[in-house]
Amino acid sequence: MADASYPDDLHYHPEHDWARVEGRQATFGITWYAQDALGEVVFFDPPEIGTQVAKDAPYTEVESVKAVSDVFAPLSGEVVAVNEALADKPETINEDPYGEGWLVKVNLSEPSEIGSLLDAGAYETMLE
Amino acid sequence: MAAGAKLVPFAGWEMPLQYVGIRHEHLAVRHQAGVFDVSHMGQIETKGPQALALLQRLLSNELRRNPEGGAQYSVICREDGGVLDDLFTYRLAECHFLTVTNAANHERDLAWFRSHAVSFDADVLDRQADFAMLAVQGPRARALVGELADGPLPARMHCCERNVAERPMLVCGTGYTGEEGLELLLDPGQAPTVWDALLAAGATPVGLGARDTLRLEAGFHLYGNDLSEDRGPIEAGLGWCCKEQTGFIGAEAVAAARAAGPEQKLVPFAIVGPGIARRGNPVSGGGEVTSGSFSPCLERGIGMAYVAAELALPGTPIEIDVRGTTRTAVIERKPLYRKES
8 A cells, every 4th residue: 555645636525535526527436544444445336327426425335354334425426437447456445546446437416515525635634 | 563553442452453454464374474462362270179170160161171281162151051251271280270261251251260169179360461462373383483482382272381582481282263373371571572583583463353354264253243141152053162961050051952953053154246244234034144254365255144043054045134235145164264285
């Protein structure tokens, strides 16, 4: 696992999730802090394409050897893609949480919600 | 602590959950050697002319079959057969025994020992504060400890006094991983020195996370999960360590359960496909998962569950409700992971 990092171009949810917004679409994942607290991820159960996710509500689970953890949607919308590669290599979530370890892509239904998320600095401050 | 541990509180102790990662530590024990700090375990010393008679009332196994320098596994039962603890007893001499308790049960065990000791000529001593306990486990464990020891190591299920890293200790040929290995009982003040010597000799520090996945692959019970006061040893699959003819406390209840056959039995299982069942997940037809985790060696979800006795045969499929998703598992034989020989 790499050292702790919180890229500036992402929006952060206090439940340790991130969103990368590109127009009306966003990619979701879990933060470095979340994957470190979980330990080695061994299973990711993706939602189905078409699932409606609601901001602040759990939409899937990731499991490490020792625990299962809910993953919260940082924004609302419809799942349009899931990271199929995680089925065989869930540890990618640990190795590259902001890149290859992304979880889902979502068409946003309420883009204005972005304003309530934290920037990298505020999220890091919350962790301290 | 210097090894970079993530600590968790447990039964009043700060416990090393993991050092580097559970999978890494687990595989180190399966393929080489790992060392665990299990100093939270309790110890009760029993000695005196009637030490054997006292322990034979308290422990389910047949004590006279445990020779001097021997180790023996047993359970402690209430009168109704409910399990109070499962533990190893080392016979240090004819009338001198050391019993290793589970940390969360130590005070209760001690009170139980003492309340029954009044009618025997035997002394019961709380030794929890006097021992640190390090478990060295894995195919290389014996060679690794052997290089630091001043004499031959005890055989499996035996124990003897030795110096290791020039420190005196009780060396025991026991463990909780399904691997060859040793457990070292020593003065807590000397444990850091011995720990460092074991790491310098090549042992990987292993936390309690991997201790749990290792014991689960081996099919060993964890008290509080797979054993409790509400379950008897027969349904838990521990009839082999119960010798009812010795008249231990609970023997009548255990004999009755053995004769009648239990309604549910504890079985090991492996999930078919993805998913990991966890403690408390219900099993179709009655019963529930008591331990569940990911198996680093089998790379799938494994566990132990109480299931209806008629389902409790290896090869039988069962359905487990994993937080709303039905997962199919197959009942397996113990151990779930069989080491390569």
